[in-house]
Amino acid sequence: MAVLALIAVSLVIPSGCGFKDIDKRFFVVSVGIDKPRDPNKKFKVELKLAIPSGQERFGSNKYIIVSVESNTLTEAVRLAKSKVDKELDFGHAKAIVFGNDLFDEGTTLPEVMDWIARRRDIQMISWMGIGKPDALGVLSSNPQSERLPSNMLFMIFGQTGTETAYIVSEYLFDFYRRMNERGLDPILPIIETRDKDQLSVNTMTVFNKERRVLDLQPRETLILNNFYQGLSKTEILVKSGDIDLVLSAAKVKSNFTITGADSDKPVIHTITNVTASIEESKTPVSLDDLPKYEKAAEQLIEQRVAALFKKLQKAGVDPVGFGLRYRATHRVGQKEWDRWTAVYPNIEFETKSECENIGNGDCG
Template sequence: MNRIYRNVKFLLLISILIGNVILQTGCGFKDIDKRLFVLAIGIDQAESKGNHYKVTLKIALPSGSLKDSKGEMYTYLTKESSKVADAIRSLKNQVDKEFDFGHLKTIVIGEALLHDDITEITDIFLRRRDFQRISFVAVGKPTAEKVLKTEPKSEMAASVSLFNFFSETGVESPYIVTTYLFDLRRKMVEHGFDPVLPIIKVDKKSTKLIVDHSVILSDTVKPMELDSNQTILYNMIRNNLKKMELLIKKEDHEYMISIDSLSSKYKILTPTNQNPVIDMNVELIGIIEESDQHINSKELKQLGIHASNEIENAIRDLFVHLQEKKIDPLGFGLRYKATRLHKKDLFTEWEQELFPQLKLDVTVNVGIKSTGVIE
């Protein structure tokens, strides 16, 4: 009797499972021809009253062959709303397919929005699971919409320019700062580390994208823009670039050094009854890439010493500038908290007492191996 009862229960369970499978609608999955792949999103300040944001989506248009494809490769959708999520929802009413954000790798924020708190802008991208946390975040100048709609001639459907700038699989440049969404969020909520975003500029003819500046965001002061030389120094100290080029001027002599090995280290010293000091050491090794004068191999040591002094002065000037603005994109405050015994008001002590009195003791050593492949 028990055996018959178990068999009946088993058959009943199988029947229920089969019935559930048959009754499923299958709405959780969309075929590829029913989806629109969003490659980038731009967020600007709204132009109309009553709205806060202007959202622009860059959508790929599928084609049979990349080699033989003609016509437009992308389409753009724009909507203004008080919320980013509401703008995206409203844009769905303009298309006949479902948005797919699985390929979205670039989030561009308009320059005008930097004066506001961008926490609300990034909130949707951190909450929704269909946005990648490794998406690149950048600033669009003059607007994010103009950056997205600029299509350089080198851009292809399978090789989006915005991806190649920051992925390190395309162009490699010491002027480019790469900031991921998760890292931006971490630095926005963490004390002692101000986030840095790259700036994407559009040329006058709207045919090229230029990335050689960056901007520092802070809760206490206005955004501070770094020029191309300051951006290189930031990358040198913070990101330990794999390679870079330096233009050094010595009276009437100019020469370019190609750096192929770089290391930057520092530690924070707080001696008793003395001003705190950052002891920084930067090691650069490279070769002469170009010179407007003949260079003898015996001059390499002296040229390296001159280059070291020039870079030391540039780093000091940048540090003093950041200290005057009370911003810390290099993470000195976070390093101090991590290397000191925790106590009440530890960061307040750093921010109000130590950081304003901080001195920089930087030593740069530039080693020039050769004059290149010529003598």
């Protein structure tokens, strides 16, 4: 009887105080982390809170942004709660944006990511990015085409709307993996605010395991993205001698192999296969000259790929995963890994490109 009475009481008493009705919640749709103005603080956290609308339509992206400066991210969120009348719910936080100046001095990547990775209600499929000039500007953008707060970011990185190889889409789970995986360094897209209604994403930044190391230009971003996401739908500017044209690539496939990995001078061989057609030309195009155009395009691609990899090598970063491939094909202990990191700065790159089936567009 005592047991039955205990069960009956447990059914009457609420199981906990953690549950809140939906009308008592603020849904955080994106999180910004900037460098604070107060020199005695370490972080400035911005939370973009969606305001529910009775009807979903263009321009109905109502929201508020709560900003707090603190020495820890945990404390910042607790202080943010004191500025609103509802419980903060991070279950819909699908974008996390770091300020462009956040990692300039003092602040390291691991101490920021520790809170993000541990927070159980932040989705590991959240999009990551760098906000330029700051994260607040990205979160404050108010495109008239948005129907939901931060929906422009979600569509850009999900490529459910626009599709371009200039946009690097980085998930939280992959970014965290890159932080902890030997032989693969973290990358993030750079989100620039042109004005209050427009965002631009066509560059990226590369980290080592601790700090931001190198920013890539749009053309370099495009090349690296072909190795990372394998995206096509890109253009290739070919200018050599009397050739001045633009190729539209319908298919781009990039891969690499490592030879002599156990020697003092390993060689990384890259191959880029391109299927394209001529989209624009400043000079008359002749079908008889298509092999010449293919050759010029191949040489240009090989030069650009080699230049990019040498730039990454000089900066001491490996976002493509050459070191990861080495680990996957060898039994690598600490001694072998130390040897690889020692030879990586002197590795040679042999780049090859095959440009096939170049058509001349719709012109006769």
